[in-house]
Amino acid sequence: MLRFAQTLDRQLGAALERAFPEAAAAAIAAGRRLDPQLAAASKPEFGDFQANGALALAKSLKQAPRQIATALLAELEADPAFAALCLPPQIAGPGFLNLTLRPEVLAAELRRRLGDARLGVPLVEGQSAAARPPVIVDFSSPNIAKEMHVGHLRSTIIGDALARVLEFRGHPVLRLNHVGDWGTQFGMLITHLKQVAPEALSTADAVDLGDLVAFYRQAKQRFDADEVFQATAREEVVKLQSGDPVSRRAWQLLCDQSRREFEQIYGRLDIRLSERGESFYNPYLAAVVADLEAAGLLVVDAGAKCVFLEGMQGKDGNPLPVIVQKSDGGFNYATTDLAAIRYRFAAPPAGDGASWVIYVTDAGQAHHFAGVFQVARRAGWIPEGARVEHVPFGLVQGDDGKKLKTRSGDTVRLKDLLDEAVERCEADLRRRLAEEERQEDESFITQVATTVGLAAVKYADLSTNRITNYQFSFDRMLALQGNTAPYLLYAVVRIAGIARKGGDLGGGAAAAFPDLLQYSEPQEWTLVRELLKLDTVIAEVEQELLPNRLCSYLFELSQVFNRFYDQVPVLKAEPAARASRLALCRLTADTLKLGLGLLGIATLERM
C-alpha cells in the first residue's frame, strides 16, 4: 500500500493546490504545503484511505470543512490518474474524504506480489548495499561467568528481530555482542578463585559454568563484606587491564567457558551474533580520556575524572557527572561505552564507520545512555547526520507483577526457561495426538515441540510493546488460541494442508496463477487488503523499532485468513475462483513465513 499512499498523497496535494491556489502559494512561501492528511482508513467501511485535511484547513481557509472537501473532490475527479486508481470518493462525517482503491487495482497489485520474493517490500533507497555504511545493533550482551537469564532474553530476541528487519530492508547490519568480559567483576572472581580453586584458572574445563556462577556469587559477597578482599580484587583488575600474563590466562579460560554456554543458547534460538566484548575497547580507553581532556570537557572531582552533563541534574541540583576514570586510576563501564561509540562511528580502518548505532538494553539504563550519548556528541565523535539511539525495553515480570524469579527466589536461567517451554509443548502435543488418535514418529514430535516452544517464547516477548514491562506466563504464551505463536503457525499449517490436498500454490513462481485474479466474496477482499499492508508495516517497524507492530499485523492477517478459510471453499471452488483463491493462500503463507522469519521464528508444514 506504500506506493498507493505515495501516489495518492501527491494527487491529493496537487488537487488541493488547484482548488485553493492562493492558500497553497501562501503555504509554500512559508515553507509548508497544504497537507491533505492522508491516512489509512480507520475502519474498513471507510475504504482504504481517508484524507483528514479538510478539517484542519477549515480555519485558515475560512470555509466549512465539508465545503473544502467538496472542492477537493471536484478537483480529484477531474484527474484521470486518480480516477484510474480509486472509485469515486465519499465525503463523510464532518468533512472526511474516504478513498477506496479500485478492485482491479488491488487485484493487479496482489498479482504483482506473487512473483516478487520481497512481497512488495522495497529496499532502502540510495547506494548499493556494499557501499552503504553499516548499521550496528548492539544486543544480548550477557556477562562472562554468569548465566543468561530472562533479561538477556529480551535484549537477544528484540535485537535479533530488529537486525533481521533492517537486513531485509537492505542495510548492512553489524550485530554486536557487547559481552561483559572486563572490569571489577573479574578482579573479584580471579582473586577468589586463586584462593579457593586455583585449578580453574590454569586448566580448561576444570569447572563448569554452574560452578563458576556459584564462585561468582561467593566472590561478590566477599567483595561487599571484606575490605581487604576488595582492595586485592581492585589490584587484580589493574593487573588484568595492564596485561599481566597470569591474569590474562585466567581471564581467557573463564571467557572460553562462558562462551561455549552462550553459543548453545544462540544456536537453539537461531541467533547470529559477533562477539566483541568490553575488553576489545581496552586499548582505546586512555585515548577516550585524552580526547575528552583535549576537548576541555574533563573535570577532576573528588579524585575522579568526570564530564558534567548539561541539562541533567543530580540529588542536590548539581549537574550529573559521567565518570570516565575512577580515583584509583581504573576505567569503568562508561569509559568502555564511550570508547565503543567512538570506535563504531570512526571511519575505517580505525573504526566501523557506522551511520546508525542501536543499543537494545533494559529501560533502566536510559540515563546512562543519555549521558554517554551527550558526552560522545560534545566530544565530536558522532558525525553529522548519524543516528545513535537507545532502544529500551521493560522488565520481565512474574505472575505477581514483580521481577521474574524462581520459587526459591533465584533468577530464572534462560536455558531452563527454554527447556520448560519445549517440554510443555511436547506434553501438549502428545495429549492432542492421543485424543485425535494420530500416529506420529518421535522425530516429528521433537521437531514440532521445539519449533512451537521456542516460537512461543519469542513471540510472547516480541508481541507486546517493548517499553512496557511484561508478565511472563507459560500458560498464556503456549495457548493455542489468541495472539500467540501457535495460532500463527497453525494458519501456515492450514495452507500447507491445502497444498498437500492438491492445491497448486505455484511452487515459488507466479506463472501458475491467472493474470487476472477475480474475487467476489467479502472475505476475499478483506484478505487481499490485509496482504497488501505488509510493506507499510515493515516500514513502520523500521522507523519505530517496534517489533510488536509486525506481530499485530501477522496476528490480524492470520485472523482474516482463518475467516476466509472457514467461510470460503478453495479446493472445491470452480476453476477460475479456485486459482484466484489459491493465489491468496500462497501469498498468505509467504507473508506469514516472511514476517515470522523477520521475528526469528521458524514455521512448520504440519503440527
Place this chain on the structure above:
RNA sequence: GGGGCUGUAGCUCAGCCGGAUAGAGCGACGGUUUCCUAAACCGUAGGUCGUGGGUUCGAGUCCCGCCAGCCCCGCCA
C-alpha cells in the same frame, strides 16, 4: 529531593502525525464439524482510557497539576 517509564474491559495487552461510535485475546455465557488440520469459526455480555484542569473544530493520544506502581540518580555493569 531530581529524573525516566507505566496506569485503557475481571485478567493479559494493542491503539501509528490528534480524526468518525475506544480495539484484540483470554476468561464467562451461547452457537457451528457429511467439506482444504475445530490448534478453527460465529455470536452475547463486559469501558468515567488513574484523576483534575488546559490547548483544539476534534484528546486515550499534546501541555500543566495531583495520585499510584516500577526503575535510575559518582567512582558495579
